[in-house]
Amino acid sequence: MEILRRPRRLRATKAIRDLVHETDLHVSDLIYPVFVVEGEHIKEEIPSMPGIFHYSLDTFQEHLKEIAVSGVKSVIFFGVPDHKDEVGSGAYDDEGIVQRALRLTKSLYPELICIADICLCEYTSHGHCGLVKDGCVLNDPTLELLSKAALSCARAGADIVAPSDMMDGRIGHMRRTLDGAGFENTLIMAYSIKYASAFYGPFREAADSAPAFGDRRSYQMDWRNKKEAIVEAALDVEEGADILMVKPALAYLDMVKTISDRFDLPLCTYSVSGEYSMMKAAALNGWINEKSVVMESMTAMKRAGAKMIITYYALDIARWLIEEA
Ligand code: PBG
Numbered sequence: 078m079e080i081l082r083r084p085r086r087l088r089a090t091k092a093i094r095d096l097v098h099e100t101d102l103h104v105s106d107l108i109y110p111v112f113v114v115e116g117e118h119i120k121e122e123i124p125s126m127p128g129i130f131h132y133s134l135d136t137f138q139e140h141l142k143e144i145a146v147s148g149v150k151s152v153i154f155f156g157v158p159d160h161k162d163e164v165g166s167g168a169y170d171d172e173g174i175v176q177r178a179l180r181l182t183k184s185l186y187p188e189l190i191c192i193a194d195i196c197l198c199e200y201t202s203h204g205h206c207g208l209v210k211d212g213c214v215l216n217d218p219t220l221e222l223l224s225k226a227a228l229s230c231a232r233a234g235a236d237i238v239a240p241s242d243m244m245d246g247r248i249g250h251m252r253r254t255l256d257g258a259g260f261e262n263t264l265i266m267a268y269s270i271k272y273a274s275a276f277y278g279p280f281r282e283a284a285d286s287a288p289a290f291g292d293r294r295s296y297q298m299d300w301r302n303k304k305e306a307i308v309e310a311a312l313d314v315e316e317g318a319d320i321l322m323v324k325p326a327l328a329y330l331d332m333v334k335t336i337s338d339r340f341d342l343p344l345c346t347y348s349v350s351g352e353y354s355m356m357k358a359a360a361l362n363g364w365i366n367e368k369s370v371v372m373e374s375m376t377a378m379k380r381a382g383a384k385m386i387i388t389y390y391a392l393d394i395a396r397w398l399i400e401e402a
């Protein structure tokens with residue numbers, strides 16, 4: 078029997094496999110999420126996310142050293158404030174928890190890329206991502222507040238602001254606000270394709286940001302849909318986004334591929350809390366090889382077209398990449 082084409086020749090040894098492999102994961106692709114809280118001496122593990130903690134600013138300063146030595150170059154901040162109100166004022170308070178964390182981080186590690194997640198849900202008493210009236214989440218009045226939050230974080234030192242609210246017109250509004258205040262060099266990473274996903278469950282526990290009534294389906298995308306993702310991404314490009322994002326990641330790699338093929342801006346994907354919890358829980362039970370499953374999943378995100386990945390595994394991956402090198 079005559080077989081001329083033998084693809085297995087390219088898999089024969091590790092050296093050959095390494096020679097021909099197509100997709101790489103680099104430590105510079107990783108963005109590490111952190112939760113900062115008010116108070117002192119707090120380092121509290123999030124029950125549904127073993128290995129991920131709430132940090133007060135003093136313990137966060139210690140953790141920053143670990144981040145710095147890990148080689149991870151980007152951090153995205155989420156704030157868990159003491160005080161919530163109807164209008165989410167903690168989000169645009171210059172003395173807010175994220176603003177203080179940004180100033181601290183930038184003073185100690187000016188080269189670390191600081192990303193501020195911009196939303197109201199952690200700061201509103203009702204837990205929605207915008208202003209609420211008669212049970213509805215208002216669009217246009219929310220834009221003012223989001224832009225105020227973005228400007229406040231830019232002033233505190235954020236290199237990138239990342240609006241995650243999914244209101245219409247927010248990127249354009251934010252771009253004009255930032256430009257008008259002299260922050261034309263602050264980047265906007267748009268959570269462009271953000272689905273109304275049950276995979277955010279552990280995050281909402283961590284950030285205490287679950288909506289008090291209803292759900293987020295009137296602003297986050299319907300996961301049955303693909304075409305509206307193109308509309309969302311196109312609008313964000315038009316309105317001035319610098320980086321696009323698809324969220325969640327693992328169950329949405331078709332969308333990572335679609336957006337990466339159609340748009341020429343750098344693409345981020347967010348491997349969300351539920352993805353982390355699933356892998357971590359199986360790993361703690363000894364049911365999967367954690368390192369292998371995580372590396373395979375992250376590389377799949379890169380293969381689908383993501384340039385960068387927000388992942389709670391960032392510090393572990395950085396370590397594994399060094400071990401492998
Ligand atoms: C806030 C926000 C959420 C996440 C990031 N920013 C939660 C939500 O929209 O309910 C989810 C992150 C994760 O699950 O890891 N709008």
Ligand code: ZN
Nearest residue numbers: 196197198206
């Ligand atoms: Zn929100």
